[in-house]
Amino acid sequence: MQLRRTVTIALAAFTGLCAPALAEDWPKAEVDRAIEQIAAFEKDTVAGCVASMDTSIVYDVAQQDINADGVKELIVKSFPARLGNGVTGCYGMTGQNIYLMAFLNGAWINLTGHAGDDGFKFVFHPRQAGEMPDIEVTGPGFCFPVQRFHKGAYNLWKVCTPEGVRIF
DSSP states (O other): OHHHHHHHHHHHHHHHHHSOOOOOOOOHHHHHHHHHHHHHHHIIIIIHHHHHTTOOEEEEEEEEOTTSSSOOEEEEEEEESSOOTTGGGGTOTTSOEEEEEEEETTEEEESSGGGGTTOOEEEEEOOSTTSOOEEEEEOSSSOOOEEEEETTEEEEEEEEOTTSOEEO
């Protein structure tokens, strides 16, 4: 019985050491800095359109460590605060934009650029440990392009034909 308890304790300690570190949430001030960057990015795109429809932009933020490096990235959705007057047309068919923000070299970086314009959600497809996952940007339709992280940014990797078939 003593041997079994010792093995169990040793195994628990070993697995605890091997488990990935849980990434902590970013403080509100940092999240607000990332949102400020997105607001600046959208200034010349949807911001004027939304303002002309007599409403404002809301930002919804989810924090997730997408590449298991112990640091959370931000998934930010931008959408109108109030519907009506055709405001969803400012964003396209989904009525929102979605961005992936990462904290690199002391600043928030929009890794997906305009890839999330009119996007509904990101579906992450894991790669090898420590690599940024491939991202499928879902939205209206039935075939969604996949973005791959390469040289510091996400770019098209798999695209869809006019017939809706995903190709490399």
